[in-house]
Amino acid sequence: MKAPISWLKDFVDIDLSISELAHLVTMAGMEVEEIRVIGLPMPETGSTSARVTGLAWDPNKIVAAAITEVMPHPNADRLTLCRLFDGQGERIVLTGAPNLFEYKGKGVLPVPLKVAYAKEGSVIYDGHQEGYVLTTLKRTKIRGVESDSMVCSEKELGISDEHESIMFLEPDVIPGTPLVDILGDAVLDLNLLPSYARCASMLGLAREIAAMTGKKLKLPTLPLTPQNGKAEFASIEITDPNLNPRFVLGLIRDIEIKPSPFKIQHRLKLAGMRPINNIVDATNYTMLEIGEPLHAFDYDVLKKRAGNKPVKIITRSAKDGETLITLDGVERKLDSGTILVCDEAGPLSIAGVMGGMESEVNENTRSVLLEGASWNMIHIRRTTRAQNLPSEASFRFTRGVHPAMAEKGVKRGLELMAAWAGGKIDPLLFDNYPLPPSAAEVEITPQDVKRSLGIDLSIEKIAEYLKQLEFSVKISGNTVKAIAPDHRLDIGEGTTGKADLVEEIARIYGYDNIPETRISDLLPIQRSNLRLVKEERTRDLLVSLGLQEVISYRWTTPEREGRRLPPGSEVDDKPYFRIANPLAYEKAFLRHSVLTSLLDTAERNSRRYPRLAFFEIGPVFLQSEDPSGLPDEQNRLAILLAGQRNLQGWQPADTGTMDFYDLKGILTSLLNGLNLDHAKFNAAKHPTFHPGKCAVITVEGQQIGVVGEIHPKVREAYDWGDTFKYPILAADLDMDLLIKLIPDLTKTADVPAFPAVVEDLALVLDETIPADRAVELIQQTGGKLLSSVRLFDVFRSEQLGAGKVSLAYRLTYQAMDRTLTDNEVSTLRNKIIKRLEYELGAKLRS
Amino acid sequence: MTEPKVLEELEQVKNAALAELENVKDETELLTWRNTYLGKTSAVMKAFSSLGTLVPDQRPLVGQGANRVKTMLEAALTEKTNLLKESAMAHSLASQSLDVTLPGRVIPRGRLHPDTQILRELYRIFGDMGFQVYHSREVESDEYNFQLLNFPVGHPARDMQDTYFIDAPNRGDNPLLMRTHTSPGQIRAMREFSALNPSDPPPVRIIVPGMVYRYEQTDQRHETQFDQLEGLAVGERIRFSDLKGTLTEMARRLFGPNARTRFRASYFPFTEPSAEFDIQCFQCDGKGCGVCGGGWLEIGGSGMVHPNVLRNGGYDPTRYSGFAFGFGVQRIAMLKYGINDIRYFWDNDLRFLEQF
Structure with a gap:
């Protein structure tokens, strides 16, 4: 998730440096992978391992300016000359930006266009090269006309990929103001782990920052209308509450589709989303702001589909093989694992993943039916994978969005639509909420914390930490009773809930502050492997x-x-x-x-x-x-x-x-x-x-x-x-x-104290007899007194005759308790030779 | 009494002999000299044999004189012999000197694979802390690799571990797979130990080494097959602070007494609280360099064993607690030996293996 720091500041005061903030957030489990600087001075990397990217804007060279007139270039149709005031003087700047053509040759503009102007010597990105390549602006002359440096596109400033058109600023900016003072920002790109779904919004992230820095969270106030209830503009039928625990609809009429305000578009871009129009932007903005993905339907399309009947929304599993054309124009083949939002005429959208083409909001839309719902995350995950449709919405729904957010989302979305598109909000919502989750209620004591973390925390401190994360907390005796807030589904019950709370406490306390100890528990019985x-x-x-x-x-x-x-x-x-x-x-x-x-x-x-x-x-x-x-x-x-x-x-x-x-x-x-x-x-x-x-x-x-x-x-x-x-x-x-x-234990023989007798024995044998066989017989016959037999020569020759082989063995005779006599050795030798002659037909070679 | 004449003659012979000995050059000349002056026919020996012919009162005098000369000549002979030997030795040594810069005889040497070497080091380190090696299988069921470790079917945490599945029909929600981590060993070990005494299971302190598999494209830092080391300690007094102490101890043993660790909050379904652990970069002492980026090297995951996992292993989470950790063994080897590409490990190119 991409979080512009300026947006986070809507909800919490931040007085840390950019890298301190990145480090804090990372240590608390929300890893900042990248810090993208938008114009501000580049931060020290410090202890954060995040990549630092982006561009610092020189406050003296990159400033707001006012274009007062757009004139044709004498020698090039595709270029224009802008008369521009940069706060200090008038400049003539050459540009090919297509979004200036409509002003070309119209004389002095009644309302000057505010733009970002980069003076000679500014360092910006090259807008016409692939990727992000830095370039230093020089005075140029194109087709015989000199240009006082340039007006910038968003790409050149590192704001977005837009490189054709130049960026317009809000009309009230004062020419000469350093651009960094107007738009300077930094965007944290976070790798959010599955259990951190509650942080997948500016508010969610700000809540964590507030808890860790001890600041107060500035919660947005929601409008008084619409009221929750059973509105008449539509009804909702939920066929399986396990798939769809809640569905909320709101309605706004008589809106005017147009672009969103500058600041909104700018924020969406920094957060990685493309501005579309004020209605779609309001749904995306709400999702990024508080975490509830919304979907906007063109209400008139639904009314038309319903004919004379009232609009009725039905949520159900898709039938195997059912199809829907989604708003990207692709006909999707669905299976029964997919949840659909339908009306009585058929499917409208793939729940939690993507809307359908037909009911999509477009430039002619006048009334918007706004959906805020809660979905079974496992089904959304399956559908996202099956359709290969990862999106900002499915990212959140596959990690679990609390059903309480559906109502808040619709109210906030409608409020933004009214602000940006005019129109009238219907005073009632339609809320179908068949399966509210029970709020996890967990009891925890300082002993629990000590047992798991090895630290002593007072009961008051434990309560304070949890309160900062918006748990409802009650101390009774030695126990803190905590109820999970209605924006998180990741807190369990019983021992699991305890472990969940211990993690929250450890995070706010700071893992770094927990001591390093040696295991004091009983050493298990050590077994040899x-x-x-x-x-x-x-x-x-x-x-x-x-x-x-x-x-x-x-x-x-x-x-x-x-x-x-x-x-x-x-x-x-x-x-x-x-x-x-x-x-x-x-x-x-x-x-x-x-x-x-x-x-x-x-x-x-x-x-x-x-x-x-x-x-x-x-x-x-x-x-x-x-x-x-x-x-x-x-x-x-x-x-x-x-x-x-x-x-x-x-x-x-x-x-x-x-x-x-x-x-x-x-x-x-x-x-x-x-x-x-x-x-x-x-x-x-x-x-x-x-x-x-x-x-x-x-x-x-x-x-x-x-x-x-x-x-x-x-x-x-x-x-x-x-x-x-x-x-x-x-x-x-x-x-x-x-x-x-392999034996576990072995025995060692004594070193003999008496001399050994060593003799060589050369035998002639048939080749077909394995050498092993002779050794076996020698050993058997020699018995205990024969301590070793070693083959030291093998040869064949004509004299031996065809099919014959000579094997020469060195025999060591040895007794452990005496010196062997010549007589003993020769008796044994003769026995061996006889046995070899008898069993193998061996001949002694002389 | 006058000196017998023979003594005078012996004195002259002695002087001549000593003078001649000076000029003797080698062993042959020395032998000739010896025959001449100490042989049977030499003047000295003759003087002895002629004693009988002398008058009795002269006999002792001549005998003693001859003996003195003989002793002197023999001493001179010994001295000369030694001298000649030494000079011969010096001569021969001088002629035998080698070019010590020529290479020695090549003796083919065997080597352990670097992975085995680093594993053995880890066995020693953890063995000293009472952790024993426990082996667990490489092909696992979904149940052991995920479900019993608190990854329910369809849980998004499964996306964190891209999995190789095995073709095996009719297994429903329990497919076979290549284990994605050594953590199934936690369940297998706990079940084995708790079965010894289900009502009062013994404490556990093990490491589980072994190959694990991830479904991902390979590059210098990513492999589809790699070695992991899992650690598990379960008992009635196991705390997060013990986890920190144990892993810091490991870091010190691996990278020196000043090594530092860092624990970041994280998420793994089978631990709660969960932490990633980093070791301060030993190349730059945490200042930040090409190896580490921001001064810290990411090593692995860790945390307190989730109550559900303890329960699945036969340990009552209200009585027992535990910590667990896991990290890539190649990651440690790469840091220790400065290996730049993880794909070298199982490629078995001798040009790599011969360096260990």
């Missing part, structure tokens, strides 16, 4: 193993994720959770796979980096059986590795290409670091992975995930950097399961 501890430990281990953590967007598309499955293989037919209103198709589906997020990340980085090593821990979104319909947000851990093992420096380094075993090594170290020592890797098939380079990982009998080299066909589906020819290694693990398996 083992899930988090284990997840963070996993992250730390992976980072220590050289991997970069990444975090991806949760959205994807089935096409993008589908790339992880090569054509011809199985497809991911699990349904996706789909965004109903995505910004783009690319952001419409919640991912099924974290691995694909990593593939996408790798794809993008492959142009620049010869080594990629990432991991991500995060959720995927899968359908679940849960009756809530919410997805199963399973946490996954994905790892991706590709490219050079090490980065080449100036010294030799292992820049070989990373392969399956690099990733397996990382996984083994990770699982080892998580105290999961007995992970098994078994060859497996998975469509995403190379059929010969893929394994499932089993821990404690449970499959935790899959690891392997990405299938070449899958690799092809991505757009890798030209030089990025490396195989992609990846793992995809169930993080939730992993966390479940």
Whole structure:
């Protein structure tokens, strides 16, 4: 909402500077986003974070002037020369303003035209450039005629966007008066939050300022007529009071449509509204002044529609598919959520949102039927959204306007119409008020305030604060009984009402004045969050193993994720959770796979980096059986590795290409670091992975995930950097399961006190036997005395023969309570060899 | 008694040996010298072996004299050996100096995402104040994201949080959606804790981190997906002043002991009173600069938990009170690390991530 400070001053004395005022209002919950200066000196920004815009008018250079004669330009039809008096002397000023043409060549004007005159050297906005660009006026010569600087349009002065016509001032201004003394102002542009509906008017905002500064609010007095009652010029039928709790009609006859007074038009412009005519302006002015949106009907049109019958207004829900041409000329298709104002001939306007074209006030209107009503804010919000028709009226109605305002609005509107358009106000209103809201009545004590805010306030102070906001207040004993005023709907009952009052008290007291304390309440029982501890430990281990953590967007598309499955293989037919209103198709589906997020990340980085090593821990979104319909947000851990093992420096380094075993090594170290020592890797098939380079990982009998080299066909589906020819290694693990398996506590073995015996054992085996199998047998047979088995060599040769492989193991024998004898070790060794020969057909290599 | 002749000869040998030792240059020459003057055939050793041939009264005299010479020569040898070693070491050190400006061997290093780093810092700060991490889901129902938080169906406050809805049929007024804030975690946590002892629910002090989603166009400062940190304290003596103290403590831990906070009246349906909280700009100490504008950085929302929300969580608002707050984690990270574009976070460009 745009609030000119001069207008606020109608209702409250303000002796703060512009920036102090902006700060005060902001701190009380009505954020000032912009201070637009109209001619006044630019304020210090101070502690306000509002943008300061606008233009200061030099009082010596920008002044009121009187045009006494408008003469044609000798060489240009579209230009005129104005003889003008600026308080000091006569000037000749050149202008192309079309609103002077009607005076051209008429000789000396009987009544001089008062205008804003900017002398040479003035800084104003350039009226002929897009946006607001400052310019300094110089003496000019156009088509051979010199001009003493210029008369200004509203745009040039920063008042409105009007840049064709020059601005006229009120006829009684004295030439030479600095313009800033006549029109200088500042406009606060406020971002009003939904609960601050009561502040969406000059009066509402002034009320808050008065309360915070301790000034008295100057309430406008309403006229004695019309009286509330049942007038005869029309009747009102409300079909559903929940949609329309109140409807008030007033009538004014014999008006004359013309422009509103200068000051009114000027105020409307500063508040961001376009002046139309005195009747429409009166409705808008009332809305801006006291907060009640009004609607003016051409009464004669309604009478004509009613034929011989009396005019009857009916409010009801629209029928699905019903149409109405609104005053912007658009035919609107309506649904049953829309509330309509109708007569017996059909719809007249969309309640609270926009009027209809047919009954609109126009230049021939002689009588105006004025509507002030109260509407269900939820329906107005729905209609505003459905019709995409945000307006000043719907802004207020969607936040809730108290039904009491309907009557006040109609009275004030009629008063303004009579003042600006003449005419006679019918002495009675027609008021249909089936559903008056009950005024919230709340009891509050100083203890309540202390309990919530932590401050001590006397009961008198509490009462005073509330009174300043126009609550009716009664102190009885230790309690303040407060009744909410009839301009606000945001105060609840009971504990909610108490909380609402506490907020009001805190705002007036000032949030800044509330102390900062440390929580003195009981410390809750502290519980370890083992899930988090284990997840963070996993992250730390992976980072220590050289991997970069990444975090991806949760959205994807089935096409993008589908790339992880090569054509011809199985497809991911699990349904996706789909965004109903995505910004783009690319952001419409919640991912099924974290691995694909990593593939996408790798794809993008492959142009620049010869080594990629990432991991991500995060959720995927899968359908679940849960009756809530919410997805199963399973946490996954994905790892991706590709490219050079090490980065080449100036010294030799292992820049070989990373392969399956690099990733397996990382996984083994990770699982080892998580105290999961007995992970098994078994060859497996998975469509995403190379059929010969893929394994499932089993821990404690449970499959935790899959690891392997990405299938070449899958690799092809991505757009890798030209030089990025490396195989992609990846793992995809169930993080939730992993966390479940990680033990909470672990045991540590003693450091042996006796020497170990270390021996190497080289075996020749059939290639088809997994290496794991040999280790398993060695361990089983070696039992407790065999403390470790480490494979240190694998080779194949012609001498070994086709299909044979040599595996060399280093065995460490160790007892905790003695030094092992040669005899013990050789007995054990022979047992191991026999077992390997018997079970695997292994031969000892000599 | 005259000196035996052999002693005189030994004295001459000694002088010659010492003179010769001066000129020894390396270990080979030293070995030759040693063989010559201390070897089996050397004059000194011979003097020992010839003791038997001497008259008895001369034996001690010659023995002692030979011993003295031998000791002197051995001492000179040790000294020379050390000298030669040192000079050899000095020589070798001089020849081994490196260009220390050449780069070191590259060891690929892993890194945590900056978001994880800042979250961990926040966990520590709030952990020290007794707030524990509570996780809550990302896809929510309208009921938990809005209704139970005091946003009735059709309430204008919903316009403050542009929402991504999920396609899900027949849900009426309770559609599925991407949570727009971490606040549903308030309800889930309170319900979980109050269920432990419904007639006397335990106090709550938690932070809820996690991704939230807003339906808006992205730019340098706006993302559709961002991390939020929610805080909730519920107990029998929780006050607005405690909220101010807690968030000021956080500001000091994040931005230094002189950090100041500011609370502005605001509106959120689930708190009453409600406040926006700002932290005084640490770049300009509140004077106003390009980072902050008017000297204050807008951080997040906060307030006293609305009675309806307490009730929906199983806490009787006449007995319990609570405060809650929420802010964008990226906002903090951007301020701390001087990050200019929020869209860097989930874009996973290594050129960004490698800086942390």
